[in-house]
Structure formats: structure tokens, C-alpha cells
Amino acid sequence: MAVKSEVKKKKIVIQTIMYGAITAALYAAVFSFANPITELFSRGGFYAALPIATVFVFSFAHGAFTSNLWSVLGIVAITKRPTERPTVSVPRPTQRPRARLRMSA
Amino acid sequence: MTDHALEAVKFIDLTWMNVSFLFIVGFIGGLVSGFIGSGGAFVLTPAMMSLGVPAAVAVASNMCHKFPKAMVGAYKRFKYGQVDLKLGVVMAASATVGVQAGIKIQEMILTKWGEAGSNLYVSLSFVVVLLFVGGYVFYDAWKSSKSEGGDPVPKLARRLQAINLPPMIHFKTANLTISLWFTIPVGFATGLLAATIAVGGFVGVPGMIYVIGASGLISSASELVIAFLMGLGGTVKWAMHGMVDIRLTLIILAGSLLGVQLGAIGTTYVKENMIKVVMGTIMLIVAVSRALAVPQYLTQLGLMSADQTLLSILDMVSFATMCLALAIGAVIIIGGMIKGKRAELAAQMAESYEHV
Numbered sequence: 001m002a003v004k005s006e007v008k009k010k011k012i013v014i015q016t017i018m019y020g021a022i023t024a025a026l027y028a029a030v031f032s033f034a035n036p037i038t039e040l041f042s043r044g045g046f047y048a049a050l051p052i053a054t055v056f057v058f059s060f061a062h063g064a065f066t067s068n069l070w071s072v073l074g075i076v077a078i079t080k081r082p083t084e085r086p087t088v089s090v091p092r093p094t095q096r097p098r099a100r101l102r103m104s105a
Numbered sequence: 106m107t108d109h110a111l112e113a114v115k116f117i118d119l120t121w122m123n124v125s126f127l128f129i130v131g132f133i134g135g136l137v138s139g140f141i142g143s144g145g146a147f148v149l150t151p152a153m154m155s156l157g158v159p160a161a162v163a164v165a166s167n168m169c170h171k172f173p174k175a176m177v178g179a180y181k182r183f184k185y186g187q188v189d190l191k192l193g194v195v196m197a198a199s200a201t202v203g204v205q206a207g208i209k210i211q212e213m214i215l216t217k218w219g220e221a222g223s224n225l226y227v228s229l230s231f232v233v234v235l236l237f238v239g240g241y242v243f244y245d246a247w248k249s250s251k252s253e254g255g256d257p258v259p260k261l262a263r264r265l266q267a268i269n270l271p272p273m274i275h276f277k278t279a280n281l282t283i284s285l286w287f288t289i290p291v292g293f294a295t296g297l298l299a300a301t302i303a304v305g306g307f308v309g310v311p312g313m314i315y316v317i318g319a320s321g322l323i324s325s326a327s328e329l330v331i332a333f334l335m336g337l338g339g340t341v342k343w344a345m346h347g348m349v350d351i352r353l354t355l356i357i358l359a360g361s362l363l364g365v366q367l368g369a370i371g372t373t374y375v376k377e378n379m380i381k382v383v384m385g386t387i388m389l390i391v392a393v394s395r396a397l398a399v400p401q402y403l404t405q406l407g408l409m410s411a412d413q414t415l416l417s418i419l420d421m422v423s424f425a426t427m428c429l430a431l432a433i434g435a436v437i438i439i440g441g442m443i444k445g446k447r448a449e450l451a452a453q454m455a456e457s458y459e460h461v
Contacts, residue, residue: 059177
């Protein structure tokens, strides 16, 4: 059991490093050419697709990195049993169930 | 398109101070958004403007970061079984109409009373809506924290759910059935507010809780779906006018993706009531912040006279109060998470002792 969780932890660490490297590379790429990229992305019209596609790519890489990072730091969701919302008190039936006669032979 | 970005020299130079400031505000905004489904945007736009970013670029760049952040938050909370996708999509559809109506109202006010009139309308909307809705959310959170029975379905929602007005829609995750006609006004109001104060969630989430009858957890998670769809639509519009400063967007996104994940995880650490506490607190403080900005616009419209120094102090205090609202929200969330984690550890310890 402990071995299994160790392997899982190692896998998360590797994924964090991998996505972290991808995110860092993406940020470095954009900010190394910040001025021409900003100029190109703000031309309007069909160039609107560029900033939108960029944020999708960044949110995939950076989103995966941050998700793994919190897991590595031990901040993971607590799985709780879903609680039923209290409902209004059910009105009592106005009629009593009829008494039945049971005959046993 | 003639309004290309660099022609108007609207992009600021970035310094390490600017970058750090935007990253931190992005992180806190993301944390709050991940937790209550909205928020953050109302501080980010003025924060960017305080650095010298023109209003249109600030709004566009903020919106361009908002929809991927909401997408990541919604995905995370979907994995926890908190998102009602159908509820989010139905609400977003009517919210789109609300946004158009909101823009029309804004245009009318702008034509009639100019920029100061428009700013006054925005600030008064902030004050009135946030004071009433936020006040009620806070009161309800306080009331349910006192009661032992948990978080029951509100009376109004129960009554509306009982009315059989076709088409009736069943929302599986939210576990409720309600007429489409009752979801439309909530979505419309969300869009109207989003077009006015940029944070539709301040009406959307309470609307889903008190009118539709979804729980706070489901409402705040489904609000992220609405934010994603509306944010994407808004970004397409702004980007087609070349208003997005991708550098600002990516810096905020770097912080907010860290925050939104933490906020989403945080919802599993705390009692459901906590979402209402955070939302009500932030709304009430923001209402105060906007109330402080009202004298400035009244003076600009010639409806009152005030000393310029006093007005600039009020403006600074208003911005600081807005940042404070976000910071207090973040402190409550992190505090709640620490408390939740401790309780979980204590429960684990007790369980392990029982097994010994």
C-alpha cells in the first residue's frame, strides 16, 4: 500500500516538473518577444484568434502544473460524503391506513 | 478595424513592481473566484487602471484572463461533482440577453449624462445591489450558522419549484426541477449586472440559491460555467477590436490559475455555509467602497460641490477598501481551509486510535 502511494507521489512530482517546464518555456517564449507579439495580437479582426488560442494553451499547461503543484504540497481535496439537503417536514397523511383483517388458517 | 493597439499607444511598460502586483492580485482574485464562483474581476480592472492601463484595455485584458480561469476552476469543481453543467448553460443563455440589455442601458446613460453620469450609475448599481443582495446573503449565512439543521432549500425556491409551468427542466447535479421561465429572469439579471459592474456572479449565485433552489456549493461552481461562456464571448468582441494586452492577461493568469485551484480545493474543506459568508462579506465591503466613490461623480455632474483634495482621498480610500474586500475574502477562505484541514487530521488521528 505504502509502495503504491510512493509511486503515485513520484508520478505527481514528475508531472509537476514536466508541466512546470512547459509553462516556463511558454512564458519565456512570449516575454522574450513581448513587443512584437503584443503588437501582432492587438491587430484586431481575425487576429483575435491569437490571444484566445494562447490563453487556452497557457491554461492547459499552467492549469495542469498548478493542479499538480498543490497536490505535491499536500493540498488536495477532502472527499466528503454528499450531504442531503434538509427538506421541509413532510405533511402527515390525513387518512390513516385502513385496518386489515388477516385470517390465518 | 482602425483602433489598433499600438496606434493609440495604450500599452504600458512593465516593471517588476507592476508584474508582482498583478500576479498577487490575480492570485487572490483567482482564490476568491474558485471559492465563490465570481469576484476578483472588480478589483483587477481598477488595479490595472491604477498602473496607467487605459480602461478599455484593462477591461479587455481582464476578460481575456477571466474565461480560462473560470474554465480551469469549473473543470476542477466538476471533478468534485459540484458543477451542474446544464444549469450553467441555461443561465448563460439568458445572461447573454441581459448583457445586451445592460450595454444598451449604459449607452443611453452615456449619451444623456456623459461619462460622469455613467460612472455614477455604475457606482449606484454597485451600492444598491450589493447592499441588498449582499446583506441578505450575509444574514442568511449567519442564520444558518446558528441552526443545527444544515442548509435547507429557501422558501421562495420551494414555492417556484412547485409551480408546474412548462417547459420544466430537471437539473441532475443540483437535484431540482423548475420551470425554465423562472431561470430566465435570474440569468437575465446576472447578465445585466455583468454588463454594469462586471461581476454578474454577485446576482447569479444568490439567484441560483434563493430563486432556483440550488445549494451554495452547486451555485458557485455552476457560476464558473456562466463566467467561462460569457467571458469567452466578451473576449472575442474585445480582441476583435485589438484591445487585449496579452502580457497583462498572461501575468494575471499566472497568479489566478494558482488561486482558482486553491479556491476550488478550499470548497471541500469548509462547511457549505462558508461560501455565503465569504460572498456576503465581500459584497458588503465592496458596496461601501463604491459608496465612497459616489461624491466624486456627483461633483462632476454638478449635483454637489466638494474639495478636490477630499475627493482624491475618497477615491484612494475607495480603491483600498475594494482591495481590502478581496483580501478579507481570501483570509476567510484560507482560515477556513486551515480549520478544515485540522479537523480532518484530528478525525484521522481519532480513527487510527480506535483501530489500535
